[in-house]
Amino acid sequence: MTDNDYLIAWGLYAFAALGCLLVWFKLTGWMWRYLREPLRVIGAVLLFCPTVIDPVKERYAPALAISVLDLALKVGNIVWQAVLDLATYGAIALGLYVIFALIRLPFLRKKKARQAHAEAAAAQAAAEQKQQDERYAAEGNGRYATEPSAPASQPAVGNNGGRYRVEPKL
Structure with missing residues (x-):
């Protein structure tokens, strides 16, 4: 295998491994965050961890x-070296x-x-708005009042006694 073939093989493997990692991300997407993220790390380590197959030529393989x-196939004797590399890279x-999760924890809190x-401020503002709406509805002389409208002597529009006309927002 020439150097060019070796680089092409690693390029194809990297492309296929990225596709497998994307599928793994999709498969673990529904999980709880603190289970999903370590599984994704383990998947990345399994796919991208290299091991030495020829120390003389410095050749690596997944x-x-x-x-x-x-x-x-029960052929080679470097299986324990590959498992050791997987375990070492996985532990790291x-x-x-x-460490990343512990640093991120205070920010999430x-x-x-x-x-x-x-949310509490929004709920309080909604409660105040509801209270204000109920106050206007209780006056009963608005445009949308359920009671009969005010007598002609008291116009519904204007600044009489603190009553204002409320226009709908578009």
Whole structure:
């Protein structure tokens, strides 16, 4: 295998692995965040972890493929090296993920507190608006009042006694 063939093979494998990773992301998309993200990290490690197959020429191959082929065909003796590489890269990746998750945790808590505060403010504003609407409805002389309209001596429009006409917003 020439160097050009070796690079073409790795390019094709990288393209196929990215497709598999995209499918894995779609398959784990419905899960709870703290289960989904470690599974995605494990999937990425399994797909992209290399192992040395020829130390003299510095040739690498995907560790998952080497370990599966060596176990299935019972030919090669580098299966334990491939498994060791998978375990090492997996431990490093999961450790980095845990550090990332711990750094992200305070930011998520602050975001949740801000959202709760905004929802409470919106609920309070809605309650105040409802109370104001009920006050205007209780006066009974508006355009949409359920009671008969006010006598002709009291116009519905104007600044009489704090009564205002409420126009609908478009």
